Amino acid sequence: MSGAAVEREKLEVDVLLVGGGPASLSCALHLMNLVEKYNASGGKAVEKPSVLVIEKGFAIGSHILSGAVLDPRALDELVPGWKDEGGLPAGVPVSEEAFVFLAGGNTAFRVPGFLLPPAMKHRGCRIVILSRLVKWLAERAKEKGVEILEGVPGWEILFEGDRVKGVRCRDAGVGKDGKPKDNYLPGADIEAKVTIFGEGTRGSLTRQLVERLNLSADRNPQIYATGCKELWEVPKGRFPVGKVVHTLGFPLDLGTFGGGFIYGVAEDRAAVGLVVGLDYSDPMMDIHREFQRWKTHPFVRNILDGGQMIASGAKTIPEGGYFGMPRLYGDGFLIVGDSAGMVNSQRLKGIHLAMKSGMLAAEAVFECLKGGDFSERALGRYDDLFELSWARRELHAVRNWRQGYSGGILVGNIHFAAQMLTGGRGFVAKLKAKPDHLHFRRLGANGRPPELRPDGKLTFDKLTALYKSGTEHIEDQPPHCKVLDMEICASKCGEEFGRPCTRFCPASVYEWAEEKEAGGSTSDKPAGSCGRGSLKINFSNCLHCKTCDIKDPYENLRWTPPEGGGGPKYQDL
Ligand code: SF4
Numbered sequence: 247m248s249g250a251a252v253e254r255e256k257l258e259v260d261v262l263l264v265g266g267g268p269a270s271l272s273c274a275l276h277l278m279n280l281v282e283k284y285n286a287s288g289g290k291a292v293e294k295p296s297v298l299v300i301e302k303g304f305a306i307g308s309h310i311l312s313g314a315v316l317d318p319r320a321l322d323e324l325v326p327g328w329k330d331e332g333g334l335p336a337g338v339p340v341s342e343e344a345f346v347f348l349a350g351g352n353t354a355f356r357v358p359g360f361l362l363p364p365a366m367k368h369r370g371c372r373i374v375i376l377s378r379l380v381k382w383l384a385e386r387a388k389e390k391g392v393e394i395l396e397g398v399p400g401w402e403i404l405f406e407g408d409r410v411k412g413v414r415c416r417d418a419g420v421g422k423d424g425k426p427k428d429n430y431l432p433g434a435d436i437e438a439k440v441t442i443f444g445e446g447t448r449g450s451l452t453r454q455l456v457e458r459l460n461l462s463a464d465r466n467p468q469i470y471a472t473g474c475k476e477l478w479e480v481p482k483g484r485f486p487v488g489k490v491v492h493t494l495g496f497p498l499d500l501g502t503f504g505g506g507f508i509y510g511v512a513e514d515r516a517a518v519g520l521v522v523g524l525d526y527s528d529p530m531m532d533i534h535r536e537f538q539r540w541k542t543h544p545f546v547r548n549i550l551d552g553g554q555m556i557a558s559g560a561k562t563i564p565e566g567g568y569f570g571m572p573r574l575y576g577d578g579f580l581i582v583g584d585s586a587g588m589v590n591s592q593r594l595k596g597i598h599l600a601m602k603s604g605m606l607a608a609e610a611v612f613e614c615l616k617g618g619d620f621s622e623r624a625l626g627r628y629d630d631l632f633e634l635s636w637a638r639r640e641l642h643a644v645r646n647w648r649q650g651y652s653g654g655i656l657v658g659n660i661h662f663a664a665q666m667l668t669g670g671r672g673f674v675a676k677l678k679a680k681p682d683h684l685h686f687r688r689l690g691a692n693g694r695p696p697e698l699r700p701d702g703k704l705t706f707d708k709l710t711a712l713y714k715s716g717t718e719h720i721e722d723q724p725p726h727c728k729v730l731d732m733e734i735c736a737s738k739c740g741e742e743f744g745r746p747c748t749r750f751c752p753a754s755v756y757e758w759a760e761e762k763e764a765g766g767s768t769s770d771k772p773a774g775s776c777g778r779g780s781l782k783i784n785f786s787n788c789l790h791c792k793t794c795d796i797k798d799p800y801e802n803l804r805w806t807p808p809e810g811g812g813g814p815k816y817q818d819l
Contacts (some may be wrong), residue, residue, distance in 0.1 A: 247401065248264070248350065252432045253432065253762075254344055254414070254434055254435050255274040255432070255434040255435070256434065256435050256436075256437065256438075256740075257299065257434055257435070257436045257437070258436075258438070259298045259299070259393075259436065259437075259438050259613070260295035260296045260297065260438065260440075261274075261277065261289050261293075261295055261296070261298070261438055261439065261440050261442065261443065261611060262298050262300070262412060262413060262436050262437075262438035262440070263297070263298065263300070263442045263444055264300055264301040264400045264413055264441065264442065264443050264444060264445050264451055265299075265300075265301065265302075265443070265444040265445035265446055265449065265451070265583075265585070266299050266300075266301030266303070266306045266307075266380065266384060266394060266396070267310060267444055267445075267583060267584070267600065268376065268379065268380055268383065268583065268597050268601050268604070268749060269444040269445050269582040269583025269584070269585075269586075269588070269600035269601065269603055269604040270299055270382065270389055270444035270582065270583070270598045270604060271299065271306075271380055271384055271437050271604070272320065272324055272440065272600070272601040272602075272604035272605050272608075272733055273442060273444065273582060273604030273605065273607045273608045273611075274297050274387045274604075274608075275324065275383060275386055275387045275390060275392070276324055276393060276394040276604065276605040276608035276609070276611060277295065277611055278294075278387065278390035278392060278566050279298065279299060279607035279613070280391070280608060280609065280612045281295065281469055284616075285373060285522055286526075286549055286814075292615050292616055293615075294391060295611075295615055296390070296393070296796060297392045297393065298392075298393045298394075298436065298438075298663075299384075299387070299395070299492035300390060300395045300399075300400060300413070300415065300436070301394065301395065301396050301397070301398065302396040302397070302398065302399035302400070302445075302810065302811075302813070303396065303397070303813060303814075303815075304396065304397055304808050304811040304813070305365075305396050305397075305815075306380055306381055306384040306394065307376075307377035307378070307380050307381045307384075307562040307567075308377070308698070308716075308813070308814065308815045309446070309790055309813055309814060309815070309816065310374040310376050310377040310379075310521050310559075310691055310816060310819070311376075311415040311475060311559045311560070311561045311814075311816050311819040312596075312597060313472075313473075313508065313509060313517065313519065314373070314374050314375070314376045314476075314509075314517075314595065314597060314819075315340065315368055315371045315372070315373055315374075315490060315525075315594070315595060316337065316371060316372045316373075316374045316376075316595070316597050316598060316624045316671070317370070317547065317595055317597075317598040318336070318370070318371070318378075318598070318603040319595075319598050319602070319631055319636070320598040320599075320601035320605065321336065321598070321601065321640045322631070323602070323605065324605060325386075325741060327483065328794055330514065331500065334379075334382055334737045335374070335375065335378035335379055335382055336372055336374060336379070336775060337373060337374035337375065337379075337453055337511070338373050338487055338510075338511070338512070339366045339370075339371075339372050339373075339488055339585075340369065340370075340371045340372065340373060340419045340486045340487045340488055340489075340490050341486065341488030341489060342358055342486065342488060342490070343368050343369075343489070343490040343491070343492075343733055344364055344369065344428060344489075344490075344491045344492075344807055345357040345359075345366070345493075345494070346491060346492070346493045346513065346545060346550065347493070347494050347495045347523045348451070348493050348494070348496035348506075348543050348545055348546075349495055349496065350494040350496060352543075352544045354493075354543070354544075354545040357494075358726075359627055360374065360624075362384060364425045364593075365590075365592050365593045365643075365644065366593065368490050370386075370650045371511045371516075371595075372423055373488060373490065373510065373511050374597075375819075376597060377816060377817070377818060377819065378818070379561070379597075384660050393602055396811070397411075397476065397810035397811035398415050398416075398810050399412040399415065399416040399418070399447075399807030399808070399810055400414070400415060400450075400451045400808075401414050401415055401416040401417070401433055401805070401806075401807065402411075402414045402439075402451070402454065403454055403455055403458075403817065404435060404437065404586065404606075405458075406576060408458075408459060408576070409577040409578045410441050410576070410577065410578035410594070411437050411438075411441075411559060411578055412435060412436045412437035412438050412577040412615065412761075413435075413436050413441060413451065413740055414434075414435050414436075415434050415435075415436065415603070415810075416433045416650075416807055416808075416809065417430070417432050417433045417809075417812055418430070418809050418811060419429040419431050419809075420688075420723055420809070421493075421616075421722050421723065421724075422721075422722050422723060422725075423723055423724075425796065431673055435454075437595045437641050438578075438581065438627060439577060439578075439620040440611055440620050441579045441582065442576060442579070442580045442581075442582055442604075442607055442611075443455065443579060443580070443581045443582070443585050444581075444583045444584075444585055444600075444604065444817070445580040445584075445585050446583065446585060447470070447561065447562045447563060447564050447582075447585075447794055448468075448562055448564070448792035448796060448805070449585040449785055449791060450469065450582060450770045450805060450806055451797075452572075452585040452633065452809055453687070453732075455576075455579065455581070456572045459573075459576055461572035461576070462572045462573075462575040463811075464569045465569060465572060465573075466563050466566055466567045466569040466649065466678060466679040467566070467568060467570065467679060467680065467681040468570045468571075468572075468587055469523070469524065469525055469564075469565055469566045469570060469648065469649075469652075469679050469681070470523075470562045470563060470566075470666070470682055470793075470796050471503070471504065471521045471523045471524055471543040471562065471563055471565050471591075471683050472521070472522055472524060472526045472558065472560060472561070472562050472563075472750070472752070472791060472793045473519050473520070473522075473524060473534050473561055473562075473563055473565055474520055474537040474558075474559075474560045474648045474711075474752055475515075475517060475518070475519035475532055475558070475559055475560065475561075475819060476518055476519065476558045476711070476714075477511070477516075477517050477518075477554050477555070477556050477557040477558075477818055477819060478501045478515065478516045478518060478550055478553045478555055478556065479512070479514060479515055479552055479553050479554045480514055480515065480516050480518075480549060480550060480552075480553040481551075481552045482514055483514075483515070483675075483792070484516075484548050484549055484553070485508065485516045485720050486510050487510045487511070487512060488510055488710075489508075489509070489510040490507075490508075490509055490510075491503055491508040491509075491593045491661065492505065492506070492507050492594070493505055493506040493507070493540075493545070496539075496543050497539040497540050497592075497696070498522065499687065499815030500653075500654055500655045500656055501524065501526070501527060501528075501564045501654040502522060502527075502528075502531070502654075502789075503522070503523035503525065503526075503648075503652070503654075503655065503658070504520065504521050504522035504523050505520070505521060506518070506519065506520045506521075506537075506540050506546070507519050507520075507521070508546065508549060510788055511818075513674075515598065516549065516550070516553075517819075518541070518546070518549075519537070520533070520537040520540045521535060521563065521594075522536065523565065523648075523651065523652075524562070524682035524685075524796055525651075525652045525679075525680075525682050525684045525685045526796050527686055527687045528686075528687065529686050529687065529688075529689055529743040529744050529746040529749075529799075530689075530694070530695040530744065530746075530749065531695075531746070531749065532695065532749040532750065533560075533750065533752060533786070533793075534560070534708050534711065535695070535696075535698050535749075538698055538706065539696060539698055539707040539799040540705040541705060541707075542704065542705065547704060549556070550704055550760065551704065552624070555706065555714060556714070557714050557715070557816065557817055557818060558706070558712070558714040558715050558819075559754040559787070559789055559791075559814055559819045560574075560753070560789050560791040560793075561789055561790075561792075561818050562792045562793055562796060563584075563589060563591070563596070564584055564587040564589050564596075565589060565591040565648045566587055566648065566649075566679060567587065567589070567590070567591060567641055567644060567645055567647065567648055567649075568641040568642050568644075568645040569617055569645055569646075569649070569676055569677075569679070571586055571587040571588070571641075572586065572587070574603075574628055574629050575610075575622070575625045575628050575629050576622055576625070577621070577625075579618065579620040579625070580610070580611075580625060581643065582600065582604045582607050583596075583599075583600035583603055583604060584600060584601040585598060585600060586603055586776045588600050588603045588637065588641070590640055590641060590644055591644075591647065591648045592644040592647045592648070593640075594642075599640070602635065602636070602637040603632065603637060606628055606631040606635060606637070606752055607628050608633050609627075609630035609631055610624075610625060610627040610631060611625075611628075613627055614627075629781050634689055642670065643669070643670045644665075645670055645676075646665055646670065646671065646672045646674075646677040647661075647662065647665060647670070648663065648738045649677040649678065649679040650665070650672065650677060652679060652680070652685075656668075661673065661677070670746075672679045681773060681798050682797055683796065683797055683798055683799050683800075683801060684799075686743050686746065688742050688743065689741075689743055689744040692714070692798070693819065695749075705742075706755060708745050708754045709787075711752070711779075712753050712754070712789070713788055715753075715789055715814040715816065716784075716812060716814055716815030716816065716817065717753070717787060717788070717815070718759070718786070718813075719785065719786040719787060719788065719808050719809070719812035720808075720809050720812060721786055723808060723809050724810035725731040725783045725804070726785055726787055726788065726806045726807060726809075726812075727755055727783055727785045727789070727794060727803065727804075727805055728755075728803070728804045728805075728806060729781055729783065729802060729803060729804075730801075730803070730804060731802055732781060732803050733778065735758070735780075735781045735800045735802070736778060736779065736780070736801050738783075738800075739799060740758075741802055743780070743799050745758050746798075746799065747794055747797075747798055747803060748779075750793050750797050751780060751793060751794055752789060752791060752793065753784075753787040753788060753789045753791075754784060754787055755783060755784050755785060755787050755788050756781055756783060756784075756794070756803075757779075757781070757782040757784070758781055758782075759779050759781075759782050759786065760778070760779040761778045761780075780781050781811070783799070785808070786812075788805075788808070788812075788813065789814050790805075790813045790814065792805055
């Protein structure tokens with residue numbers, strides 16, 4: 247319904263921020279603070295800019311899911327004296343930490359602290375609930391005059407030549423047949439002097455932008471991990487507040503990058519999760535299943551047994567680091583946060599980098615406002631500021647880290663040792679990466695996947711976990727998880743990889759329905775077996791994690807935003 251004949255509301259603002267996460271909100275707040283401070287200092291005043299944030303989730307924070315251990319460095323800069331701020335949900339200080347290797351069977355070994363590089367230690371950090379922090383940032387930004395529209399997804403970028411002039415929002419009220427319903431409302435066109443993309447991981451508009459303007463030419467492709475997470479109420483005294491545990495080993499093999507985490511977020515509450523690099527090669531891999539298996543290891547079971555799972559969700563994480571970042575600026579736009587790949591995967595942290603990138607973008611935009619110049623050259627100041635920042639130094643120091651593990655844990659450890667001795671360089675100046683979807687081995691070279699029968703107490707099937715995410719979508723709309731060519735699913739994807747989407751999606755969105763053979767049943771065939779049938783798309787289950795958009799072996803799945811407000815309603819994840 248995005249044809250030219252439709253009459254659309256048109257809005258004009260100075261600064262449009264797409265996405266209401268930590269990067270965008272830090273940007274909005276910092277920009278308003280800079281203008282306020284500058285105008286209070288005397289001199290020629292800068293007109294207060296109109297700043298608009300659009301957020302696709304039902305509310306600010308409802309699509310936010312993160313571990314999360316926060317390095318407060320950017321928060322210190324954005325809100326100096328935040329410790330004395332009433333109501334700022336800055337979590338609890340990390341009081342104790344451990345790195346544990348889970349071996350098969352029942353054993354677990356604590357990795358001695360002296361074997362861990364300083365970057366893997368969390369002294370001075372805080373365990374936060376990120377959705378609470380972004381809600382606080384949003385309220386603070388609103389007090390300064392920033393406007394925030396919730397439940398408004400961006401649908402496409404408005405270009406004038408190669409200049410970004412704004413964003414068209416998604417239409418509302420379109421039926422599953424693609425026709426307008428009685429409540430049809432065309433999405434508004436929002437034009438801005440600068441559009442800042444802070445959509446989070448694998449943003450759908452950022453993807454359009456990067457592809458159209460070739461912003462990743464000369465860079466590594468971005469690579470990702472998927473994290474499944476649950477929030478647990480644990481029996482009294484079972485896990486201390488402020489304790490951080492990371493695990494390696496079980497249930498992942500030596501060819502698969504990833505690990506688990508357990509964070510004591512509050513009194514008798516633990517956040518637990520498993521993160522798996524999407525450069526895994528086994529098409530039978532199911533990250534949700536592996537997460538559930540991880541909880542059955544006695545080391546984890548002994549913490550959770552007798553407790554209750556109260557919330558669940560999943561999300562991808564950009565892990566490509568410094569060499570995986572696209573060009574951050576261009577005519578009419580900037581890219582910040584996870585959309586820009588601002589994650590230090592060695593430290594398992596990105597919130598501080600997202601916030602810092604938003605602040606640097608604000609500083610560049612502030613200079614544009616002062617000079618009345620929003621040209622590509624003027625916006626390029628963001629890149630200059632980033633190159634001079636501690637964020638760049640931090641990312642550059644681990645520039646080859648994650649790619650080193652694409653060949654498995656043992657090879658990765660050799661790379662890591664070399665990088666430790668050479669200031670992050672390792673064996674080569676720039677270690678290449680290949681896109682996650684190209685890592686699959688053919689079906690048949692893999693054994694049968696491990697069995698798991700969820701017990702509904704410690705382990706859960708995907709639909710039970712989904713229920714705990716609060717996910718809802720309007721049913722009568724075109725599926726937002728799109729299959730570009732169904733024939734590929736029916737033929738070569740089934741034959742070669744056994745349709746891995748039916749496993750890698752943590753929400754059972756993709757289901758293969760085999761055609762029944764005359765007089766027989768197909769129920770005894772393994773999942774993903776070759777044959778005719780059709781791919782059923784349960785799009786209303788979608789958690790917006792974006793795994794399908796990244797990992798499909800033929801790039802045959804495309805995630806687009808659903809009608810406004812649809813998706814998870816994460817609480818305290
Ligand atoms: Fe994630 Fe795609 Fe499944 Fe949605 S459909 S939950 S984005 S893998």
